[in-house]
Amino acid sequence: MLHSTSLLHHTHRFLFSFRSKPSLLDNPHSHSQLQSQQQPQPLSFANSLSLPSSSSCCRVARISTEALELSHPSPSFNFRREIARLTALRDKLSRCNNLNDKLRVIDADDRVKRFFRSSSRNAGLARVLLDSKSLFLIMCLVASGQEHVLCLSETVPELDSPAMASGSVKSAFYALAKMIENMDSSNSGVGFGKLDMGMSLEDHEILDLNNLLETLAQIESFYDCIGGVIGYQITVLELIAQQLVDRKNTNWSQHMGDVKESQNLGVDAPTGLDLSENTEYASQAALWGIEGLPDLGEIYPLGGSADRLDLVDSNTGECLPAAMLPFCGRTLLEGLIRDLQAREFLYFKLYGKQCITPVAIMTSSAKNNHKHITSLCERLSWFGRGRSTFQLFEQPLVPVVGAEDGQWLVTKPFSPLSKPGGHGVIWKLAHDKGIFKWFFHQGRRGATVRQVSNVVAATDVTLLALAGIGLRQGKKLGFASCERISGATEGINVLMEKRSPDGNWEYGVSCIEYTEFDKFGITDGSLVPKCLQAEFPANTNILYVDLPSAELVGSSRNVNSIPGMVLNTRKTIVYVDQFGRHCSVSGGRLECTMQNIADSYFNSYSSRCYNSVEDKLDTFIVYNERKRVTSSAKKKRRHGHKSLRQTPDGALLDILRNAHDLLSPCDIKLPEIEADENYIDSGPPFLILLHPALGPLWEVTRQKFYGGSISVGSELQIEVAEFFWSNVQLNGSLVIIAENVMGSMKIDENSESILHHGQRCGRCKLQNVKVLNEGVDWSYDGNVYWKHDVKRSEVLKIVLHGNAEFEATDVVLQGNHVFEVPNGYKLKIIPGSQGLAIQLNPIEQGMMDSGSWHWDYNIEGSHIKLELVEQ
Incomplete structure (x- = not known):
């Protein structure tokens, strides 16, 4: 200020x-x-x-x-x-x-x-x-x-x-x-x-x-x-x-006498790589992404006000930003960092070197966004990454205007109603605040971008393959996309063709926001042979960006540095004016769209291209199944509403669907998850929450699981990376928590706690084990499943302190048990004359850092193979 x-x-x-x-x-x-x-x-x-x-x-x-x-x-x-x-x-x-x-x-x-x-x-x-x-x-x-x-x-x-x-x-x-x-x-x-x-x-x-x-x-x-x-x-x-002219189906440029730099001639659905079909290439691209991790940064646009979440601090009554939403036991921002650290842990396991990715976070003053995010990072000691690996930069607020005449809405003298101006400000702001130079100083040439409300963006190969292709092929911008749900408030990705004033033909993969469908005449597909809302892929705001190219746009000092300016007046603005009156008017604020930086990367050709133009473009797109690309916790589920779309409840169901798809090929029997509407008035059929460092690639995770079953109403939470499951039958609740999931904290020369991968990790092995208990009390009305805030009648809980290890073999663990294993010890449960034999022994001194066993990761062709190594 x-x-x-x-x-x-x-x-x-x-x-x-x-x-x-x-x-x-x-x-x-x-x-x-x-x-x-x-x-x-x-x-x-x-x-x-x-x-x-x-x-x-x-x-x-x-x-x-x-x-x-x-x-x-x-x-x-x-x-x-x-x-x-x-x-x-x-x-x-x-x-x-x-x-x-x-x-x-x-x-x-x-x-x-x-x-x-x-x-x-x-x-x-x-x-x-x-x-x-x-x-x-x-x-x-x-x-x-x-x-x-x-x-x-x-x-x-x-x-x-x-x-x-x-x-x-x-x-x-x-x-x-x-x-x-x-x-x-x-x-x-x-x-x-x-x-x-x-x-x-x-x-x-x-x-x-x-x-x-x-x-x-x-x-x-x-x-x-x-x-x-x-x-x-x-x-x-x-x-x-x-907008007024568009409603009359009149050409705006003719009405205003405006001369456009280029003429939009047509849009088509981009092709791109389907990761779910071409699995061999997807595996190779994901490996490129892991290999290129030292060249990558991470960018989080967290400046939005997230009004639809209606998130309030239960203690203070203060409105909170989306990053603070408590989802599956932690804030959404913590979830982003966990996903990133899982990729870094995979890099460590493959190459034996520590890699800490610099993270740039765009905040705003809306709902004290910047303050809350900074306080969270400080409270969690910057996630064991060091303060210097983060850059927080604050986007400006802009006035909200009435849709009728553009007058600024006012709440009191000198106080126009203001909100963040859209994620598209991120490129110019990153230049103005020196973020690009900060990335370059750390040797980064590309970055992945994801939004905080999308909880599945890092599932399996999606994010790694996107970054891998971008780096390997020298692309300027890449989109991760999927099938679009008709009627969803999301834009579409398109292959756009333009004719420039000099007579050349321009092509690029870009996007059209849902608020702009009327402008392009595509709401009902009337101007194209297909209905774009149904046939064209969804814009998910998961991006790969080439940092030098993005800086050129952000520093251009022209309108291109603020891409995709839109004014969405479809939303009703509710506020209290200067006279204390509660007002509800149509309005909006000038927003710009982050992904429309693509419009600066069109390739120009002297003649029209009819086939295979995408392979030659600076922009590209990859596809995957929707539940592996986007599922957003961006609006509060309203009482009585029959849709779970874009709510935390619906996002949890997609996480569980992914868990089903992940574990089913491991010969583990699980209940099927049906359509969302079947869970409007009930909880999900089971709860499975797995730490991403178990993979994050599914082919890695699947090598740690084999055989068994998870019954209806069961709960499985695994917070440990060095884990082995063989023929485990779960009927009830099993919760495994390790203090050191990926490594241990050490104080560096700047007196900061830094996570050191692979050192003194917690470990757990379960072989031929039956877990039987009453588990979650599904009849309890106070359960909030998407928060992972549930009441349990009984649970088998294993807590691993420091480098503690737990092993159970050929046993039935029935009823309510909590096993806390102290740092430096190994707890082993095997059959005994009285039913169970429990052994607690110190870990040998020479194994304190490496453990008594570990998974060895190796690259074979385009795949990663794991070997269980006993010390």
Whole structure:
């Protein structure tokens, strides 16, 4: 946040006058009428800027009770004229060389002049002191037609009126004026710069003003490639107008007289590699991904507000971001890191070297997103990876606008309703914040990108094969895709063909967001031979990116650096306005789409390509079964709703389906999982949660399991990587927890706890074992299965401390048991004369680090083979 003293200074007098005369720009008449109706104007504001004041405070006169002028567009709001006016202003500002020139240009804008003008009809004025930069930002706000953000009352009461005293009028300028007047009358001599630091206002008006200035500064800076605050509003108006025209099935470019750089000629379904069918190539590609792990980074766009999850801290009542959702016993962010560490553990087992992948996380201030994520990482000691392997960078918030006229929605004075501007800001933001340079410094040339709500993205070969192909073939961008469910709120991947102005043909794999289907005329498949919603693959936001290519886009300083700008006004915005009224309006905010960086990677050809063009493109796509690619916990299941799609409940079912597919080929009998609707009013048929380090590739995991059964209603949780299951019959609950799943923690030279792979791991062997107990109490109403928060009647629980080992052979373990094995010991259960013989012996000193047995991983062709090695 910008420091308050950097925003509020004594350099210029900020004059505010309020007229009762209606806004002429709101009247859809000619500009000549506007000129004829204007009264003679006082000296231009910019030209009358005073030199820095030497006085320590300012005097504020009483404010008149004349009606306050606001600029809400009329029903006949002329989008074309307003866009033309703002475009002309943006172009003039772009030609300015310094801030003073910009101030003079924007002060000449009719809307700005009218807002700052004083006349005999308005004897009162409030004078607030701002530095030149802050003054320019406020002027941009006014020029954009959003002065209502500053002044929200329809009438202005006297400073001593009961309305002002009661706080019913929430105008921060007026409260500020009253306070400064009182200060001045008492000759306190306290300056405005100290006001924010030393005095507490009931409504925090100065803090709100500072926050507004910070928001405007972020928009002006980040969206500089489209014209800052002014350009932001132009884009909003263009998109709203485009939607209005699209509804009439009119070509937007013709309506606006806009000339496009290239013409969209057609879209087709991309082909790409199907990992579920070409399993041999999929295995090879996954090995490329493991081999290339030292060249890869990881990127998590976690800045979204995740309103549909309705996630609230049960202790504080505070709204929480999606990353904090407690899913299957841990937060979603912890799940991402577990998946990554599992790939790193596989690399260690294959190559004998430690590899720690740098992780860049894009956060935001929405719902204290940045604070919560930072606190979680600190609380978990940065997951044993070291603070230096993480970079957190915060995306700016943008104002939410009404769908009718593009007016910013306001919750209180100086406080526009704001939300994150979409994951597409990640490329420019990564450049601005030095994230690309940070990756390059660590020798990384590619990165995998996944969203926090997708809990299955790292299943089996999907993510590794995607990265492996991208690295091996030198691609710039890759998509992991799958079958699309009709009606789902997700975009589609397409092979797009364009004709450029120079006559060349351009091709690339890209995507179309579901909010843009109307624009392309594809909602019902009317313009193409297929219905795209049914036949084209889903865009899952699982990406491989070539980092140097992504930096070129992010640093381009043009509109390409903010790809896929959209304004989704299909959602209803619910908020409380400045008068305490609960409002529900159609609206949205300017968003950009992360995956549309693909539009910068089209390949150009002199003649049209009809066949096999995809193999030559810089963009590519791979497919897998949907449950192995995407299943999102992104919205709360509503009571009485019959669909589990995109809810945590539905995501858990997909995890269990994957567990079924993983273990069934191991000659383990499991119950089938039926359609989601069969579990609306009941729990799942079983619970199986396996640590990803058991694989994460399924061909690795399957070599650790053979034979047995898992009955209906059983629970299996395995939190150990060095594990062996042979002919185990489970009827009840079996929970195995190792402190050291993949290795042990050691303190490094920076006093940080770092996970060292393969050293002093916990180990567990189960051979010819029957586990019989009452297990989960499925009748308990308080069970929340997707949280893995369940009540158990009985359980067999094995806890391995440090490098502890557990072995059970040829036994029946019946009833409720908890076996805790201390660090440095091996607990063995075998048949005995009294039923069970339990042996607890210390591990031999020479085996403390390596254990008494381990799995040896070897690459044979395009596959990984495991060998159980006894010490």
